[in-house]
Amino acid sequence: MTLHLFDTAAREARPLTPVTPGKVGIYLCGPTVQSSPHIGHLRAAVAFDVLQRWLMRKGLNVTMVRNVTDIDDKTLAKSAEAGVEWWAWALRHEREFQAAYEAVGVLQPDSEPRATGHMPEIIALIALLIERGHAYEHEGSVYFDVQSYPEYGSLTRQALEDLEPAADAPTDAKRDPRDFALWKATKAGEPDTAAWASPWGPGRPGWHIECSAMARRYLGETFDIHGGGLDLRFPHHENEQAQSRAAGYGFAQMWLHSAWVTQSGEKMSKSLGNGMGVDEVLADHSAAALRLALGQVHYRSMIEWSDKTMDDAETTWSRLSGFVARASERVGAPTPSEVAAAELPAPFVEAMDDDLSVPRAMAHIHDTVRGGNAALTAGDDAAVRTSLLAVRAMLDTLGLDPASSLWASGAKDAEPALKALEVLVGADLAKRAQARAEKDWSAADEIRDRLQAAGIIIEDGADGARWSLAEEG
Incomplete structure (x- = not known):
């Protein structure tokens, strides 16, 4: 396997060596459906969607x-404030997340388990931890005993004595303030529907135990990759690893974490109140x-969001989709099977195999588009066809092929604007051609400069002038 990924636990890029040859199991921490999704939530979803697509492109199951x-x-708490049943509140926001994933082309997972649907597995895992001496019950709640597991803190390389008390339960209920909740006894005032029967009394699971139980249920005791946002490393993923390995499971063999979307250097989050809603962004873009915008930055790099972020992304998308449209009109569109089977350029493959270096991969895509535009100007149909197939195959791997069924409706919506632009630019090119024929070089240059200022590049060829949108940078 030539693919190297940065393993958070090892703090270095390591070759991916599947537990089962030819197959890769990934557990991705999904949403807590307490409120509507913002673009920070989509960052991790898009990053791991690119990983999934790349693995599939490499022939892995x-x-x-x-x-x-x-x-x-x-x-x-939020459902009670709104006067809505908690399960209805959760389902409403779960559907909003699913709609947001679908909108940006995130592939549907093979399984999307809910915590509430896996109480038997959760309870069984807690009982196993008690049996193995790594957990204890107190007044109907159960806690993980961090001092019973010497490797606690190894994922994030923190010493136990340096850690703050776990904030998920009162410290006076625990043997050690850093112990964390596996099962929470029902509290006064909580709805009866939010409690499940257990050997320790009615209650509900702590946050961390649910992921350990569901990962084992769907991927087995040992699997390849556990992923999520950077903010989940501690305490969530540290606690997941501790309880799973204390139970005797191999658990995740590699940890991947995507960075945040920030505004003015601050992480987008519900608690800070600076999360830009997905619906808000999609209303204008x-x-x-x-x-x-979310996928072209390396998944381990922060995305600093500003007023220009989406405008720049729209410009880049127009250049990419515009080339695909013009080239397809000239030489015909490759079929989906041709795109799927196309050999990817070596620089693109090398970039993606190097810890999913999408920025380098995008640079090669832009180089190929430039070459394709030059071939269009020169009338070299063979080169146009080669560039078109390569561009579509590379963009397909990133979930961004403009001619795919995924974005076809959006392309149709953009057709009127593209046709209008073609008419306007065509009129200016006709005036420029007339000026050149009359040797009025000043007028011809003025038209060229005006178009260039608008981001339109003019290239003169034997069969006349052709135009294209300027590349970034």
């Missing part, structure tokens, strides 16, 4: 599991441009 946390303290 991928099983993607993305969970839904549909019961927790905040969901109960195309879903393809949003996916491009």
Whole structure:
């Protein structure tokens, strides 16, 4: 396997060596459906969608599991404030997340388990931890004993004595303030529907135990990759690893974490109140441009969001989709099977195999588009066809092929604007051609400069002038 990925636990890029040859199991921490999705939530979804697509392109059989946390303290609190049953509140926002994933072309997971649907597995895992001496019950709640597991803190390389108390339960209920909740006894005032029977009394699971139980249920005791946002490393993923390995499971062999979307250096989050809603962004911009904005930055690099972010992404998307449209009109569109079977350029493959270096991969795509535009100007149909197939195959791998069924409706919506632009630019080119024929070089240059200022590049060839949108940078 030539693919190297940055393993958070090892703090270095390592070759992916599947537990089962030819197959890769991925567990991705999905949403806690307490409120509507913002673009920060989509960052991780798009990043791991690119990983899944790349693995599939390499011929691997991928099983993607993305969970839904549909019961927790905040969901109960917010639903109570709104006067809505907690389960209806959770389902409403779960559907909003699913619509947001679909809008930006995130592939559906092979399994999307909810915490509330896996109480038997959760309870069984807690009982196993008690039996193995790694957990204890106190007044109907169960806690993980961090001092019973010497490797606690190894994922994030923190010493136990340096850690703050776990904030998920009162410290006076625990042997050690850093112990974390596996099972929470029902509290006064909580709805009866938010409690499940257990050997320790009615209650509900802690946040961390649900993922350990569901990962084992769908991927087995040992699987390849566990992913999520950077903010989940501690305590969530540290606790997941501790409880799973204390139970005797191999658990995740590699950890991948995507960076945040930030505004003015601050992470987008519900708690800070700076999360830009997905619906808000899509009201003014195309879903393809949003996916491009979130996916073209390396998954381990922060995305600093500004007023220009989406405008720049729209411009880039127009250049890419514009080339595909013009080249397809000239030489015909490759079939989906041709795109899927096309050999990818070596620089693109090398970039993607190097920890999913999408920025380098995008640079090669832009180079290929430039070459394709030059071939269009020169009338070299063979070169146009080669560039078109390569561009579509590379963009397809990133979930961004403009001619795919995924974005076809968006392309149709853009057709009137593209046709209008072609008419306007065509009129200016006709005036420029007339000026050149009359040797009025000043007028011809003025038209060229005006178009260039608008981001339109003119290239003169033997069969006349052709135009294209300028590349970024």
